[in-house]
Amino acid sequence: MRLPRYIMVILNIYALMLAGIMIWPVIQMMLTSVTSDVVFPPRNFSLAAFERVLWDGFFKSMGVSLQLGLWSTLLLIAICLPAAYALERKRFPGRSLLGAVIFVPNIFPSITYVIAIGVYVAIYFIGLRGEFPIIVVATAMGAIPLVVRTIQGSLATTDEVYEEAALVMGANPLRTFFKITLPLIAPGVITAATIAFTFSATNFLAPWILGAKEPPVAVYIYRDVERLGFTPQLAVQVLVMEFIILGIIQALYLIFRKQFRGVFA
């Protein structure tokens, strides 16, 4: 429909304003990390907060986070890859039901199922409370829908004829999968892995509620908030956390650059 010009201008300004609100967190974090107090407009620029990060237990908890990310990613790929293959390529009764069940971890509020896991562990396996494997399996749960759907989408756009050709030539199903299917869907699997990694490595809810004995970085930072309030030092920690995790993902893309040829080009 035709809108008067002044309405168009107002709407455009409104849209840009919303975009500004969405972009603001990034600017805010960068500003806060280079000042010594949280004041706007910024004054008292200093890099003191960066020094403090180094002598805290920050890098130790960063290591825990990276381990958490790595193990959850491996777990998620190991269980979601075959499931996504079955959902996409096989026909079986209850297929659409299973497709819906996959989404249950996103439908249920994550706080309630994490509490359910916590209570269950506290009552029946009190010795395992806060142990690393429990944290990994509980954290990974929330990423299942995303990982399965990403791999499934990648499988859906890959033609089945190549697999059939390999099977006709006498390759067994396992060999066909590793030699034909997996290279074809590699971009999807790597994307799913990066989603799983970012999700798990920055996850706060599961490690915190389950009382992780070795706190991942998100929990470590929150403990500082409880103790000190929101100081600029914490902005530095959050920024460093994001840089390390996004850096690892960037490195992954560079390593697997070959697989992505023709996907993004």
Add this chain to the structure above:
Amino acid sequence: MGITEHVDRVDRRLSAHPVPLKERFQIWRQRYGETALLLSPLLLYMGLVFAVPILFQIAFGFYSRELYRGVLWRPVPDFTLENFARAFNPEEVYIDSLVWTVGVAFFTSALSISLSLPVAYFLARYNPFGKSLIELSFLLPVFGEIFTLFALAYAFAPQGPVNWLLMGLGLIQEPVRFIGSPLVVIIWMSVPTLSVLLIRSALVGVDVIYEEAAQTMGANAFQTFRKVTIPLAKRGIMGALLLSVSSGVGIFTLPLVLVGPYNNWLGNKIHREVTPFFNYPMASALGVILTAVSVIFLYLYLRTQEGGEDR
């Protein structure tokens, strides 16, 4: 008709002659054995880590409790509705918390969707200045919850940019303490973010022809939008609202960090039942209630989406 259906039909015709159980199992294994093997890791994992704790949570909700070593309330397998009765008892704190959680989720979702309507329409129909920037900005929450959370905390600090802006505009005389009050959570939940994308896809589905017809008949832009576009996109808008409420009731981390552990959101109440009070049956009953509320809104969302394109 696929081969599987054909085999099924033949099977059914043959079933007049009973097939021995062992043979039936062999047929099943031949047909679905590989699929079952592929699905078993996921089903095992979701069963052990998700379904079993959730089932126990439902069971614990109906258990009565006993004090164990003077520290924690342990669930005892003895059927009682006491936990649910307490949850809905107006003299206890829980029903108040439930009403607050659902009320805030509903209010903020409605506000966020009303605020996103004009911009979503604009993005759906026109090519605004800085379109790629606007669209990119709505994908920015990839940084994760923690990042947004801290940015919010600094933005709403007593001397932060929000207070600076409000004071500059002359709306307030002295800085408002946002951190520690539920206001900051309510404001952030009301900011149209994901809802813009949802509403835009609903509005794209409305054919321009109807709007043009209304304009030809002499309606002005606002009338057209209110009387033609919105009713035609009603289903998508309702869907976005219900989806937003469904995820809004499960909010936990945002109020925990920005308001503090002693806030009124039900998620935090549940966690408090677990950590300082060790009242596992009560926590389980509240968890069941919160999940039920969330699932009800999601069910309503699915109801609005079914029926396809023909209506």
